[in-house]
Amino acid sequence: xxxxxxxxxxxxxxxxxxxxxxxxxxxxxxxxxxxxxxxxxxxxxxxxxxxxxxxxxxxxxxxxxxxxxxxxxxxxxxxxxxxxxxxxxxxxxxxxxxxxxxxxxxxxxxxxxxxxxxxxxxxxxxxxxxxxxxxxxxxxxxxxxxxxxxxxxxxxxxxxxxxxxxxxxxxxxxxxxxxxxxxxxxxxxxxxxxxxxxxxxxxxxxxxxxxxxxxxxxxxxxxxxxxxxxxxxxxxxxxxxxxxxxxxxxxxxxxxxxxxxxxxxxxxxxxxxxxxxxxxxxxxxxxxxxxxxxxxxxxxxxxxxxxxxxxxxxxxxxxxxxxxxxxxxxxxxxxxxxxxxxxxxxxxxxxxxxxxxxxxxxxxxxxxxxxxxxxxxxxxxxxxxxxxxxxxxxxxxxxxxxxxxxxxxxxxxxxxxxxxxxxxxxxxxxxxxxxxxxxxxxxxxxxxxxxxxxxxxxxxxxxxxxxxxxxxxxxxxxxxxxxxxxxxxxxxxxxxxxxx
Numbered sequence: 137x138x139x140x141x142x143x144x145x146x147x148x149x150x151x152x153x154x155x156x157x158x159x160x161x162x163x164x165x166x167x168x169x170x171x172x173x174x175x176x177x178x179x180x181x182x183x184x185x186x187x188x189x190x191x192x193x194x195x196x197x198x199x200x201x202x203x204x205x206x207x208x209x210x211x212x213x214x215x216x217x218x219x220x221x222x223x224x225x226x227x228x229x230x231x232x233x234x235x236x237x238x239x240x241x242x243x244x245x246x247x248x249x250x251x252x253x254x255x256x257x258x259x260x261x262x263x264x265x266x267x268x269x270x271x272x273x274x275x276x277x278x279x280x281x282x283x284x285x286x287x288x289x290x291x292x293x294x295x296x297x298x299x300x301x302x303x304x305x306x307x308x309x310x311x312x313x314x315x316x317x318x319x320x321x322x323x324x325x326x327x328x329x330x331x332x333x334x335x336x337x338x339x340x341x342x343x344x345x346x347x348x349x350x351x352x353x354x355x356x357x358x359x360x361x362x363x364x365x366x367x368x369x370x371x372x373x374x375x376x377x378x379x380x381x382x383x384x385x386x387x388x389x390x391x392x393x394x395x396x397x398x399x400x401x402x403x404x405x406x407x408x409x410x411x412x413x414x415x416x417x418x419x420x421x422x423x424x425x426x427x428x429x430x431x432x433x434x435x436x437x438x439x440x441x442x443x444x445x446x447x448x449x450x451x452x453x454x455x456x457x458x459x460x461x462x463x464x465x466x467x468x469x470x471x472x473x474x475x476x477x478x479x480x481x482x483x484x485x486x487x488x489x490x491x492x493x494x495x496x497x498x499x500x501x502x503x504x505x506x507x508x509x510x511x512x513x514x515x516x517x518x519x520x521x522x523x524x525x526x527x528x529x530x531x532x533x534x535x536x537x538x539x540x541x542x543x544x545x546x547x548x549x550x551x552x553x554x555x556x557x558x559x560x561x562x563x564x565x566x567x568x569x570x571x572x573x574x575x576x577x578x579x580x581x582x583x584x585x586x587x588x589x590x591x592x593x594x595x596x597x598x599x600x601x602x603x604x605x606x607x608x609x610x611x612x613x614x615x616x617x618x619x620x621x622x623x624x625x626x627x628x629x630x631x632x633x634x635x636x
Contacts, residue, residue: 139179144169145218149177149226160184160563160586161222165229175213178225183619185222187567198225200269201296208260210280210294230292232283235345236276244352247383251413253279254346256291258413261342262406264293265335271296272333274341275321276348319364319584320354321345324397327365329583336399339409343394343402350391351379361588362580386416396469560591562614566600566622573602573624589614600624 139162143151149166152174156163161180168175184190198215205211214226235253239245245253257279264271271278273295280292319327323340326333348354355373358364367373376388390412396402403409565586566575575582576599589596591614598620599609605624612618 139164145177145179145224146216148214149175149224151177160190166226174229176227176229178227179218180223182220182222184565185217191223194223194225197296201227204264204267204269204296206260206263208256208291208293209264210292227294230280230282230294232281232289232292234277235279235281238281239276239349243348244380245349247350247387250346250349251417252289253281253291253349254342255410255413257293257342257345258406258410260291260293261335261338262410264296265338265406269296270333270335271338271341272326274338274345276345279345319361319368320356322365322368323395323399324368325399327368327583334399335405336402339402339404339406340395340399342406342409343391346394347373347376347391350383350387351376353379355395360580361584362577362582365583384416390416393469398469401469561588562591563588563617564598564612564614565617565619566598567619568621568623569600570602570605570622570624573600573605573622575600591615 139151139154141151141153145151145166148169150169152165152167154162154164155176161178161184163176163178166175166177167173180191180194185194195215198212201210201212202215210230211228212225213228215224217223257274261271261274271293274293278293278295280294282290282292284290321341321344323333323337326337326340344355355376356364356367356371358367376383376391377385380388390409393401394403394409403412563586569575569585575585575587576597577587578596589612593613593615596612596614597609598612599607600622601607602624605626608622608624610620612620
């Protein structure tokens with residue numbers, strides 16, 4: 137069955153237009169033949185639908201995503217097999233664009249924008265983890281920004297193709313030691329092929345994405361996937377404070393803690409990560425100055441021998457600090473863990489003073505006795521520059537919008553869409569690859585199958601080795617997606633020598 141406009145899949149879904157295409161399959165906008173409702177249909181390539189491991193991963197995606205009912209996770213409504221044998225997955229239709237497209241146009245996002253995306257992303261992850269599902273392939277391409285009918289925006293997590301069900305240990309979707317995921321956002325334990333992966337690999341990926349949104353570049357870089365994996369396993373990324381010095385230190389500490397190499401040092405769940413960002417976002421007075429907030433002197437009238445006497449006294453300073461794990465610890469999260477961890481910070485308020493005899497004259501104005509009264513004044517004063525800055529930015533935004541309207545009115549409008557320049561890649565699939573096989577690409581070992589390579593006319597060499605099998609070597613010219621038979625021939629055992 138050839139896919140074209142008007143083709144009906146499984147007698148129910150009439151294809152309307154193609155949304156995108158990758159190495160594993162293609163996504164179409166379709167209309168339900170009976171309900172006349174638009175949906176997104178993801179179809180796996182026919183040659184891949186017959187491969188047990190890939191078909192099982194595709195089926196697993198349908199099962200895991202369908203059980204996740206949350207506003208920040210894409211909804212899966214149907215699953216089946218078309219007449220030509222290819223598997224398909226039906227999802228809700230999302231009107232928007234992936235985060236990767238926005239970052240291609242504007243690599244460095246504002247602090248408010250980056251935290252907005254991260255908070256909703258972490259809320260969706262928290263729901264998935266609560267249901268026992270770990271995404272394991274979180275990246276900007278799988279974070280979709282959806283426009284709501286009321287004009288607001290919502291983040292949706294998509295593509296749970298290699299998700300892991302923590303509650304079902306009997307499901308085995310990969311070979312022993314097989315590494316699945318996108319290397320740039322992969323946690324060190326995931327790159328090492330550790331079997332007991334948990335929700336902290338998603339926390340690592342979310343921290344790397346927030347670093348990239350704020351810095352305009354990912355923390356780990358390399359010329360190819362293998363070099364990126366090497367940096368993740370052995371390197372130390374540049375601190376966010378040095379890459380983006382305009383950011384405040386508490387925010388940088390939160391981000392660096394999120395993707396620390398030691399998973400015990402990271403935030404242990406998505407809720408902790410989100411709470412730390414909200415603590416930073418909604419406590420601007422804590423971003424400046426010392427931790428102790430001094431309360432100014434307050435006049436008090438105390439009766440001395442029956443005569444009112446005016447005296448000034450300074451209440452003890454109130455120590456305000458974020459709740460436990462709101463901000464990263466003072467030590468470097470990429471350094472070896474210390475023998476003893478620091479005690480968590482606490483909020484300490486002064487105890488109420490003992491009752492005392494106060495005789496204020498009738499003309500004395502009333503004073504709020506609680507120290508938080510002055511704290512509120514302090515917070516307002518600390519927020520004043522930010523309010524002025526936001527006002528100026530709003531005014532500039534209005535002027536820019538008016539200027540854009542004038543330009544649009546006097547010139548021919550450009551067609552809608554985003555100018556996204558991405559380098560095309562070819563997907564090389566190694567079929568029938570033995571579980572214990574080692575794959576070498578141009579002399580460098582690779583852990584990926586399928587292998588994504590930039591499209592060019594150069595010849596690359598793939599060599600496959602496995603104990604008990606004869607090695608196999610062949611050339612690849614990545615001009616398009618290709619599938620190669622990676623089955624190996626067993627070595628013949630030599631007959632034992634006869635004794636004399």
